[in-house]
Amino acid sequence: MSKACFHCGDSINADLEDSVSEGSVSENTESSYQIEYQNQQYPVCCLGCKAVAEFIISGEQTSNYYELRENTGDKVEPDLLESITQWEFYDDKPDFWGEKDSSSEDRDLYLDIGGIHCSACCWLIRNQIEKLAGVEAQSIDAATGVAVIKWQPEKAQFSSILETIARLGYRPSLLGDKINDDEQRNSELKRLVVAGLGMMQVMMYSVALYAGEWDGMDPTYNKFLTWVSLFVTTPVLFYAGLPFIKNALMSIKNFSAHMDIPIALAICSAYTLSCINFFRGQGSVYFDSVVMFIFFISIARFIQHRLQYKNMKTQQALVRMLPNFVNKVIDGSSSNDKIEKTSVPLSSIHIDEELSIATGEIVPVDAILLSEHAGIEESLLTGESHLISKTKGTQLSAGSINSAQAIHIKATSTSKNSTLSVLGQRLATNNLTKNVFQLQLARFASFFVISVLGLASLTLLYWTRESQFEKGLEAALSVLVISCPCALSLAIPASLAALSHSLHRQGMHVMNSNALIQFSRAKTILFDKTGTLTELSLSNKHIQTQAESEFNQQQCLDLIVALEKNSIHPVARVFHSFETPYTVDNFKEIKGQGVSGSINDCEYVFAQPAYLRTLGIQVPEFFKNNELHLARKVENSHQPYQLLANINLDQHLRPNTQATIKALQDEGLDIQIISGDRDQSVKEVSSQLGIENYLSEQSSQQKYKHIEALQKQHIVAAVGDGINDAEVLNKANISLSFTNATHIAQASADVLLSGQSLAPVHQLYTSCKKLNRIVKTNISWAITYNIIFIPMAALGYIQPWMAALGMSLSSLFVVLNASRLSQIQAPMSKTHTPKIDNTIYTEKVT
Amino acid sequence: MNMIFVLIILAVILLCVAIVVFFWAVRSRQFDDLDVHAYNILKEDEYEKDAANSSGDFSGNKE
Numbered sequence: 001m002s003k004a005c006f007h008c009g010d011s012i013n014a015d016l017e018d019s020v021s022e023g024s025v026s027e028n029t030e031s032s033y034q035i036e037y038q039n040q041q042y043p044v045c046c047l048g049c050k051a052v053a054e055f056i057i058s059g060e061q062t063s064n065y066y067e068l069r070e071n072t073g074d075k076v077e078p079d080l081l082e083s084i085t086q087w088e089f090y091d092d093k094p095d096f097w098g099e100k101d102s103s104s105e106d107r108d109l110y111l112d113i114g115g116i117h118c119s120a121c122c123w124l125i126r127n128q129i130e131k132l133a134g135v136e137a138q139s140i141d142a143a144t145g146v147a148v149i150k151w152q153p154e155k156a157q158f159s160s161i162l163e164t165i166a167r168l169g170y171r172p173s174l175l176g177d178k179i180n181d182d183e184q185r186n187s188e189l190k191r192l193v194v195a196g197l198g199m200m201q202v203m204m205y206s207v208a209l210y211a212g213e214w215d216g217m218d219p220t221y222n223k224f225l226t227w228v229s230l231f232v233t234t235p236v237l238f239y240a241g242l243p244f245i246k247n248a249l250m251s252i253k254n255f256s257a258h259m260d261i262p263i264a265l266a267i268c269s270a271y272t273l274s275c276i277n278f279f280r281g282q283g284s285v286y287f288d289s290v291v292m293f294i295f296f297i298s299i300a301r302f303i304q305h306r307l308q309y310k311n312m313k314t315q316q317a318l319v320r321m322l323p324n325f326v327n328k329v330i331d332g333s334s335s336n337d338k339i340e341k342t343s344v345p346l347s348s349i350h351i352d353e354e355l356s357i358a359t360g361e362i363v364p365v366d367a368i369l370l371s372e373h374a375g376i377e378e379s380l381l382t383g384e385s386h387l388i389s390k391t392k393g394t395q396l397s398a399g400s401i402n403s404a405q406a407i408h409i410k411a412t413s414t415s416k417n418s419t420l421s422v423l424g425q426r427l428a429t430n431n432l433t434k435n436v437f438q439l440q441l442a443r444f445a446s447f448f449v450i451s452v453l454g455l456a457s458l459t460l461l462y463w464t465r466e467s468q469f470e471k472g473l474e475a476a477l478s479v480l481v482i483s484c485p486c487a488l489s490l491a492i493p494a495s496l497a498a499l500s501h502s503l504h505r506q507g508m509h510v511m512n513s514n515a516l517i518q519f520s521r522a523k524t525i526l527f528d529k530t531g532t533l534t535e536l537s538l539s540n541k542h543i544q545t546q547a548e549s550e551f552n553q554q555q556c557l558d559l560i561v562a563l564e565k566n567s568i569h570p571v572a573r574v575f576h577s578f579e580t581p582y583t584v585d586n587f588k589e590i591k592g593q594g595v596s597g598s599i600n601d602c603e604y605v606f607a608q609p610a611y612l613r614t615l616g617i618q619v620p621e622f623f624k625n626n627e628l629h630l631a632r633k634v635e636n637s638h639q640p641y642q643l644l645a646n647i648n649l650d651q652h653l654r655p656n657t658q659a660t661i662k663a664l665q666d667e668g669l670d671i672q673i674i675s676g677d678r679d680q681s682v683k684e685v686s687s688q689l690g691i692e693n694y695l696s697e698q699s700s701q702q703k704y705k706h707i708e709a710l711q712k713q714h715i716v717a718a719v720g721d722g723i724n725d726a727e728v729l730n731k732a733n734i735s736l737s738f739t740n741a742t743h744i745a746q747a748s749a750d751v752l753l754s755g756q757s758l759a760p761v762h763q764l765y766t767s768c769k770k771l772n773r774i775v776k777t778n779i780s781w782a783i784t785y786n787i788i789f790i791p792m793a794a795l796g797y798i799q800p801w802m803a804a805l806g807m808s809l810s811s812l813f814v815v816l817n818a819s820r821l822s823q824i825q826a827p828m829s830k831t832h833t834p835k836i837d838n839t840i841y842t843e844k845v846t
Numbered sequence: 847m848n849m850i851f852v853l854i855i856l857a858v859i860l861l862c863v864a865i866v867v868f869f870w871a872v873r874s875r876q877f878d879d880l881d882v883h884a885y886n887i888l889k890e891d892e893y894e895k896d897a898a899n900s901s902g903d904f905s906g907n908k909e
Contacts, residue, residue, distance in 0.1 A: 138875060138878055139875075139878040148878075185877075186872050186873075186877065186878075189872060189877060190868070190869060190872055193865070193868050194865055197861055197864060197865060198861075201857065201858070201861055205854075221850065224850075224851060224854070225854075228854055228855075228858060231858065232858065232861070
């Protein structure tokens with residue numbers, strides 16, 4: 001039985017630990033971590049998670065975080081905890097402290113916090129930082145991870161705020177630019193409420209006025225009620241309706257036909273006409289139509305802007321990938337191992353400054369290598385995840401990963417104009433071209449606007465020629481109001497908002513909702529292999545000790561964990577969650593084949609059989625290359641090395657992969673695998689899944705070309721998780737990634753799936769099909785409605801108030817129809833909630 | 847029936863009051879973070895006490 005980590009929900013390999021403890025060395029069981037919560041012991045997976053969980057539980061007000069959260073936390077890498085104190089660097093640099101308040105010394109600090117999953121996370125962060133004196137969290141957005149924190153420099157310390165957040169297991173980084181739209185949202189909210197309250201009042205008076213027209217009414221009352229209507233309508237028009245008027249004026253200036261022109265024209269002319277009619281004492285007034293119209297349009301705008309804001313998150317992910325701090329070398333003499341270094345923020349690095357990069361770190365700027373040798377992986381830039389050896393004086397690109405020993409470099413660019421930033425800009429422009437669909441919509445809208453304006457003036461012309469100018473004005477007004485593009489413009493955003501919301505509850509986070517429309521029209525889905533379809537894992541059956549060796553399973557595992565600790569190869573990550581008592585000297589990584597190093601003055605190798613054979617070790621032929629061997633160098637023996645153990649790390653499919661692929665194929669989709677991995681292993685996986693089309697050993701560029709070619713024929717979806725999938729994900733019409741994928745893949749994806757299972761892919765596909773059906777009914781409804789009612793309005797059969805009502809009802813129909821999408825139920829949403837939460841919760845309730 | 851003049855003017859005044867109150871609520875940032883407050887009800891009651899003597903368990907860098 002495998003257990004889940006109390007904090008991050010990762011599975012802890014219980015099989016392995018049990019079997020090891022059954023073995024000879026029983027005291028080793030304490031290497032698995034435990035945490036006590038409400039008098040019960042729960043397992044945690046690693047040191048980082050343990051530290052964070054202890055910190056959270058020990059806080060009196062935060063201890064119920066584990067009951068409140070909706071999703072499990074991020075896995076906490078121990079190096080995150082080490083980096084906590086680095087924030088002290090900023091304590092004497094007020095430039096970084098956030099925007100100064102105009103009136104006081106208070107600062108508004110904008111942070112991007114990585115690792116926020118649900119509102120319980122926001123609550124936890126808020127709770128902890130507000131314990132610091134003079135610190136107030138103004139808003140923490142669960143969807144975007146953007147936090148606004150107000151703090152007083154004289155009372156609080158800058159670093160203490162960031163340290164508190166980091167200690168909770170989140171990854172804070174400074175946001176240079178203010179990307180918060182609170183102000184805009186607030187002013188929209190205020191306009192909406194003014195319009196809504198005003199509408200209720202004016203409608204009330206109009207009912208009385210209409211009733212008076214039928215039954216007769218004392219002219220004094222009539223006049224009084226109209227006066228009050230005018231009094232209420234005026235601020236509604238000039239406060240709530242102001243954005244529409246402004247937009248209309250702007251677009252007239254630019255000679256473009258914006259949706260707001262007929263809106264502004266309708267509200268302004270209806271208002272003016274009503275005022276004239278009122279003061280000269282004859283003709284009808286349309287104040288009710290004006291306010292109703294403004295209110296409904298404001299609602300539509302509000303929904304639309306909320307949606308757009310959510311999409312801004314995508315632009316921030318590149319910031320998260322680079323480290324906040326780098327080690328700058330102070331002592332210029334790069335002569336020997338004694339190098340004086342200090343931790344400084346990345347943004348403060350200038351050209352020609354020297355940096356020290358530890359094993360596994362990203363090279364943050366373009367640089368020249370100063371160390372004699374280096375092993376670099378450029379998978380981020382080229383898609384090849386091979387170790388490339390570099391010698392002194394060669395150029396390193398920002399974004400490459402230092403995979404071998406620690407190195408020493410000299411910067412040739414700042415972090416703003418490095419290769420990586422350029423890559424980021426390329427991704428950003430790709431994002432722009434992706435919204436072609438919206439452009440089409442905008443073009444259609446301007447066509448619609450021009451025809452409505454034309455129709456209205458034709459109507460006016462027609463009635464003027466019949467010498468009924470006043471009736472003509474009224475009819476033209478009805479045309480403007482009834483044809484309001486409201487239903488049409490709401491048709492798609494409302495459906496997308498409803499679907500995004502229901503997907504979010506099912507653990508699918510929509511980053512770019514426009515892409516959802518494309519999914520149901522896709523003909524091909526491209527899957528990456530490693531990390532997307534398959535995972536690597538380790539279980540006890542796969543450690544086999546050699547009969548003649550004096551090491552048992554646990555000791556072998558400890559040795560392997562120690563060796564793999566410094567490697568960032570996918571294989572090594574499997575071992576990173578284990579603890580080891582050993583430390584390694586002379587660590588070396590053997591290009592994609594294994595690692596070596598010396599422990600307690602004895603040299604060990606952990607590598608593929610092919611490599612071991614080159615060392616002269618006799619590894620039986622039946623071992624395949626995915627069976628890694630641990631060997632020890634021995635002297636005074638006929639063999640140079642002694643084999644200690646072999647481990648079979650097999651790649652296995654993600655849960656539900658087979659069923660999902662089958663279901664997608666049954667929908668008539670063409671499923672393809674496109675992977676950077678070796679031909680043989682890709683072949684194996686694709687035959688297992690019944691996938692005919694697969695491409696192996698593809699670089700990032702080849703993948704990109706492939707998808708480009710496919711897109712000439714039809715719409716393509718892509719699923720991936722790696723850094724080398726980023727461009728494919730960006731190019732695809734709709735792309736899916738996982739919440740535990742690399743940051744850059746997440747940034748490029750339109751939808752992020754949480755959890756291990758692949759089943760949501762099919763779920764999403766069926767939901768998107770439903771979305772398309774609903775969008776289609778919505779649009780056809782809006783068009784039918786316009787075709788029927790515009791002529792009627794032009795012929796004078798519809799009063800402006802009826803037009804406003806009809807417009808509102810039609811918008812209501814569209815919104816209600818769209819809201820059917822939010823009722824889609826997840827067949828397996830329960831699987832995402834960790835078991836532990838439920839039990840605690842039910843205990844509380846009963 | 848003349849009462850209607852008083853009542854309607856009263857209604858308009860109340861409308862203005864409602865709008866002013868709402869504007870105040872927006873300005874005092876009550877609408878900035880709508881998610882977190884749902885959780886506050888589940889919290890222990892000591893919050894105010896703790897905030898008053900400002901002695902949380904994580905008081906590391908407080909001055």
